[in-house]
Amino acid sequence: MRRWNGWGDEQFSLSLPDSGQDFLSDRIGPGRQLGNATLEAVCDQVPASRLPEHPAIHTDAETRVRHARGQSLEDWLAMRSGDFGPFPDGVAFPESGDMVRELLAFAKDEDLHIIPYGGGTSVAGHINPVDHGRPVLTIDMGRMNRLLDLDEDSQIATFGAGTPGPLVESQLKPLGYTLGHFPQSFELSTLGGWVASRSSGQQSLRYGRIEQLFAGGTVESPEGTLTLPTIPASSAGPDVREMVLGSEGHLGLITEVKVRVTPIAExxxxxxxxxxxxxxxxxxxxxxxxxxxxxxxxxxxxxxxxxxxxxxxxxxxxxxxxxxxxxxxxxxxxxxxxxxxxxxxxxxxxxxxxxxxxxxxxxxxxxxxxxxxxxxxxxxFTMPYLREALWDEGYAVDTLETATDWNNVDHLMHTIESTLRDGLADEGKRVHVFTHLSHVYSQGCSIYTTYVFANGDDHDTTRRQWQRLKQSASEQIVHNGGTISHQHGVGKDHAPYLPVEKGALGMALIRGLGRTLDPDQRLSPDTLYAWNDKESS
Amino acid sequence: MRRWNGWGDEQFSLSLPDSGQDFLSDRIGPGRQLGNATLEAVCDQVPASRLPEHPAIHTDAETRVRHARGQSLEDWLAMRSGDFGPFPDGVAFPESGDMVRELLAFAKDEDLHIIPYGGGTSVAGHINPVDHGRPVLTIDMGRMNRLLDLDEDSQIATFGAGTPGPLVESQLKPLGYTLGHFPQSFELSTLGGWVASRSSGQQSLRYGRIEQLFAGGTVESPEGTLTLPTIPASSAGPDVREMVLGSEGHLGLITEVKVRVTPIAExxxxxxxxxxxxxxxxxxxxxxxxxxxxxxxxxxxxxxxxxxxxxxxxxxxxxxxxxxxxxxxxxxxxxxxxxxxxxxxxxxxxxxxxxxxxxxxxxxxxxxxxxxxxxxxxxxFTMPYLREALWDEGYAVDTLETATDWNNVDHLMHTIESTLRDGLADEGKRVHVFTHLSHVYSQGCSIYTTYVFANGDDHDTTRRQWQRLKQSASEQIVHNGGTISHQHGVGKDHAPYLPVEKGALGMALIRGLGRTLDPDQRLSPDTLYAWNDKESS
Incomplete structure (x- = not known):
């Protein structure tokens, strides 16, 4: 069963070897173990749902708890402390495009906010509900997880958008194909989530990013169905596929994804x-x-x-x-x-x-x-389990990632590392920081930085310390020629930094897309751009 | 000097070998030679400019004639018959982003339409003025044609957007680099035009389409300056670069283009x-x-x-x-x-x-x-000169191109070919039709079809016959799984077919981009989408 308050399968865990504990203790001092809330205690806090009854919508406490938080360090601290913040008012698990359309109509009638939910693996707050007055319906796409068609000539596979990584590969493998998209979140994240957040997999050098793999599909929007035909390349105006990629839910719910697959290599x-x-x-x-x-x-x-x-x-x-x-x-x-x-x-x-x-x-x-x-x-794919192993020893771990041109790689890497390393010095705390480059391109590469620090006195202190580190490093990234995210997306956590990267006109173009297909601003509130900014352009 | 009424340099021409003439005569009967209007006669028709005087705007007849038509077969027939249709009221040749901004302000004050002009090589009517009441100012970017910067680490070159193919390569070559973008129009077409129309070059298998080469740059829009930073890849929301690619002038004038270059191969x-x-x-x-x-x-x-x-x-x-x-x-x-x-x-x-x-x-x-x-x-790069060689023998030639998935290539190619071959049978005319595939992708390829027919009794009959062929083949393309253009863009000629491909919501998204940066609908009238459709979404 999936862990309700952390990464992955409850049956699996990692532990830190002794040499690893000594190494960390030497670098940043001893850890501080903090408590873990129980599922029962959290369920007890869940308020009554504001949704009218609907046969396809689950409003029980546990389902709502399990869809309230993603996998950022802030989410982790919320789950471990039990201080969750808003819960969705209900969760639907549609099994077809028709059901998604029906849910969109229901949301319009009842004036709901909608959060599209893939694998719930966001590390940037995409799927966390916010409270702007409207009840929140989370739509979990996980039951639309089948391979629907394979065109072997054109090497295109059609999947339900809720198909998670392992089910993508296990349905293709017996047919001799692979998608080759292996993000760190592979075990849980889904095709639709990859498209919505412009994901990149570890073997992108051969298979490409999701932008190269996504050939077309279907999006159910509040204004109707957007169909993206598969065409290998086109000069027929701006590419609508590219507007869906990275749309983070603002254009609708991606229900079907057509991807370019490759025969399994010799x-x-x-x-x-x-x-x-x-x-x-x-x-x-x-x-x-x-x-x-x-x-x-x-x-x-x-x-x-x-x-x-x-x-x-x-x-x-x-x-x-x-x-x-x-x-x-x-x-x-x-x-x-x-x-x-x-x-x-x-x-x-x-x-x-x-x-x-x-x-x-x-x-x-x-x-x-x-x-x-x-x-x-x-x-x-076991790396995400390391957070639990470190937590058990009293340490918090998080990662930051960006991309930049080759002529800026060293400058940006050193700036990020020193910002994090010194970020809690005024609180007398050391932070252990290290980096790898991956996803290399002729123009530049991604920079992926991991940082570890000993927990604070309590969950909330630890969260505040994390926020200081995250904020100062994010500001350095966007003011030093990096993108606010190479592969994790924007969500809510990176939204404040996006306008630096896109500029006012770029943000206006992006917001305009959402306004066209979601005129009531019902979808993904505060994700990609903040609610308060929405009216301003 | 550049030919005013056809392709390329006046000093260069091709002629058809005897074996070629025999071949065509055998297939589609003898040609019919039609007359050629003189430049003087055309200049005499040019009406007075409706523009107020401006020191940077040329309003002489010859400059306006030379910017009135592109390189489609319909343009050719207009130029050869002398029946030109609308001329721009004036042409400006800015030398900097500042001058472009000044021209945009002037256009706002005087309520003008603006047509961005690169090499004037469109075969789909992009740069042809239309008369919707407002005076038309064509902005020719040809003087912004310099290599401005080369970052050898990141392999990014910055050019003025008006740089034509040969000047791109000749400025890079001494530094050991190539862009590797070789469309058929290479001799005259420009970087900005390639970006605005999503062009593809003959060696796209190695270097990529312009989508892959375009790393960033600057667009001057009626709402201000849109700056696209260079980032190798990003998941920070929809990619604004991709909204500029294929925008065909609706977002503004592209003034600076940063491209990914490659060391010249061994x-x-x-x-x-x-x-x-x-x-x-x-x-x-x-x-x-x-x-x-x-x-x-x-x-x-x-x-x-x-x-x-x-x-x-x-x-x-x-x-x-x-x-x-x-x-x-x-x-x-x-x-x-x-x-x-x-x-x-x-x-x-x-x-x-x-x-x-x-x-x-x-x-x-x-x-x-x-x-x-x-x-x-x-x-x-001499192929476009063949139209003149065929014209001199009394034949009209045009090309059509699309792209589709591999499983549809044969069906679509045969449909296009038979539609063209039989397209004038009811007028007792044969059409010679042949095709190549190029720009191959794992998913599919482009289909590039050439068709030749003997001229009609006069220019206008020939034009009408061309229109019948173009229209019936274009309809077949979009209703049989092809894109209306793989590399020529939409312009005015393909605009009626675009909604079939993009769908109503796709068109709404595309129009929304233009509305955001060009709220007065001043730019590129009737290009990409028809004027009358603009208000409807």
Whole structure:
């Protein structure tokens, strides 16, 4: 069963190895364990629903609790403290486009707010209800989770928009295909959510971002049905698909998604190299993508992330051997780990491996084979469980991500890291900060920063400390040439920073889209742009 | 000097070889030569300008004639007959964003219509003035044609939006870079025009369409300046870049364009193969792109295009030898020619050549080396001159293009071809029709159809016959799963068909963008959507 107050399946958990605990304690001091509210206690707080009865809408407390919060650190602290904030007044689980249209009509008649809900994995507050007076109906798309059609000539698969990652892949695999979209939230997040929030998967170098995978589909809006035909490319005016991508619920509920799929590749392995320093490693990463070497993934950890990962991995003996081996080759303190995915036909795989070895060698890269890389791939969806392991030791962990052009990567990474590292110094607190680059493009890359700090005296103090860190880092990002999000979306948490990036006219264009299909402003309140700003343009 | 009544440079012309004339005469009967109006006679018709004087605006007759028509067949017939229709009231040639802003303010004060003008190469009526009462000011961006900045780390070049193809490449080449965007109109069309109309270049397989190349820039709108920052990828809401792409002037004048450039490749050659029949050739094309073999271009002529190209090439002796050679290998009547571009590092080039030879062999492909392909590449920008060569022999030529998914390619191609071939049968006229596929994607490809017919008794009869063909084929395209344009844009000629493709809600979203930045509906009247429709949504 899915955890009601955290990530993933209740049956699964990670624990921190001793070496990891020592490492953190050394860096940022001991953790502070805080309590966890019970589901029963939270359910007891849920107020009566303001919704009139409807046969398809569930208004029981537990269903409403389970749809009230996403997966940001602020959500986590709300769930663990029991101080939830607003709950949706009810949750519907439609099984067809017809039912979605009926729910939209009901929402209009009863003057409701609507929150579209995919996997509930937002880390930016997308699915959290806000109280603006209207009752809130959350529409959970999770029952529309089937592969409906596969066109093998055109390599297009049609899915219900509520299909989560594992059900996408398990329905395609027996037919010999993959979508290849593997965000960190893969276990729970859905196709419709990926489209609505412009998601990117770990192997975007081969398969593309969701923008490249999303070929068309259906959106049920308050003004009617928007159908996006599949066309491989077009110059027939602005692309309406691109208006749906990143719309975060403002245009309607995505009910059907057509995606570009790929036959499962003959060969796939993940390789690891170490570089002697950041400068050489970052240049090698840039050159690999700019040379168009056929990789499916590139992830480059900076020196602190490399050190942290090796410490948290456990297995100190094997790590010691690895470090001795690297030392012989001049790769020691300050080393940076690069993980590369290679996916393709046998011929493409071999050609790319040869090309990448030649290129990385000239930047001091030491190739260590596929053992560490394949281990990473095996465990790549378990990372979100780490928050619970750290919480149990008394630490809070969060991530921030952006993207910028190559000529700005170092500046922006250092600015973000130092802002976080020093962000609680006036409260006498240290913050452990580390970063990797991933999702590399010829123009630039994403910057993904993780930060860990010991919990405060109570949940609310911890939340306030998190808010200070998040706010100061977010301001640095948008004022230093970064996007407020490369893959997590805007939601409510990033909305205050969006106008810096888009400008007043850009925001007016974006708001105009919502006004056209949702003239009553019924959908996704305060997501993407704040309610109070809506009238101002 | 640029031709005032047709394509390209006055110093350059093509002529049809005897074998080509015989071929056409055999297929569609003899041509009929029609007269050509003189520039002097056309200038004499130009009415007085309705514009108040402005130091930056030219109102002389010749400048207005030279900005009144694009390059569609209807434009050609207008220019050759002298029956031009509306002229712009004046033409401005701004040299900076400041001047553009000043012109926008002037247009507001004087209640003008504005037509943004790049290279004037539209084949869909984008830049043709229409008379809705307001005086028309055409803004020719041609003087903003400089490379302003090159960021070599991020591989981003900043250009004035009026930079035409040759000046893009000639300013990048000494620095070791290429944009790699080569539409058929390359000699005259401009960066801003490519962005505004979502253009695609012949080597889009390597470099991408303009959507992939356009990284950001500046648009001067009636509501102010819209700045698009360069960010490699983002999930921060809908992408405003994508609203500018294909906006066809409705959001403002694009003044500065930042594009993703690529170091000039070590190696590039164009290879030609012949296939025994269409079915095998089309399957090979699909498989080549779906297998992600690193090609820079793929163009596949159907049997009639192959035959026509070989007939029009002249050199019957060499063609005879080629056909003998192909015959020995079982490739004879019904053969289809495929041209493949290979571009990359030496290692990538060799790997791709090996992979493509292996794949095409299993579909009966016969590899004939690089001679024909490199000839094609050398002459690829001279094709538009062929209209004049055919006109001189009494024939009218036009092209139609669309794109569709692979599972619909044959159906749509045959529908378009038969519609055109039989389109004038009731007037006792034959139409010669042939097609190639290009711009291949894993999902589908573009379909590019050329049609030739003998001129009618006079210019106006010819125009009416063209209109019948264009209209019936366009209807077939949008009602059979094609886009109304893969690379030419919408303009005025395709506007009536756009709502079939986009749907009522899609059109409402697109019109909403224009309403946001151009509330007085001053820009690009009747382009993208018809004036009369504007108020209706």
């Amino acid at each position: 060969r796939e392995q993940f390789h690891v190299l170490f570089f002697p320093d950041w400068e050489q490693a970052r240049t090698a990463a840039r050159r690999l993508v700019q040379q168009k070497i056929q990789l499916s993934m590139l992830r480059l950890s900076n020196a602190t992330e490399t050190e942290t990962q090796l410490a948290l991995a456990g297995h100190p003996k094997q790590i010691g051997l690895l470090e001795t081996f690297l030392g012989w080759r001049g790769v020691a303190d300050g080393k940076c780990m690069m993980t590369l995915g290679l996916t393709g036909s046998k011929a493409q795989y071999s050609a790319a491996l040869k090309q990448l070895k030649a290129l990385t060698k000239s930047y001091g890269g030491v190739y260590t084979g596929t053992y560490l890389g394949n281990k990473w791939a095996e465990k790549r | 190696r590039e050659q164009f290879h030609v193969l012949f296939f025994p029949d269409w079915e095998q050739a089309r399957t090979a094309a699909r498989r080549l792109v779906q297998q992600k073999i690193q090609l820079s271009m793929l163009r596949l002529s159907n049997a009639t295009e192959t035959e026509t190209q070989l007939a029009l090439a002249g050199h019957p002796k060499q063609i005879g030898l080629l056909e003998t050679f192909l015959g020995w290998r079982g490739v004879a009547d019904g053969k289809c020619m495929m041209t493949l571009g290979l571009t990359g590092s030496k290692a990538q080039y060799s790997a791709a050549l090996k992979q493509l030879k292996a794949l095409t062999k299993s579909y009966g492909g016969v590899y004939t080396g690089t001679y024909l392909g490199n000839k094609w590449a050398e002459k690829r």
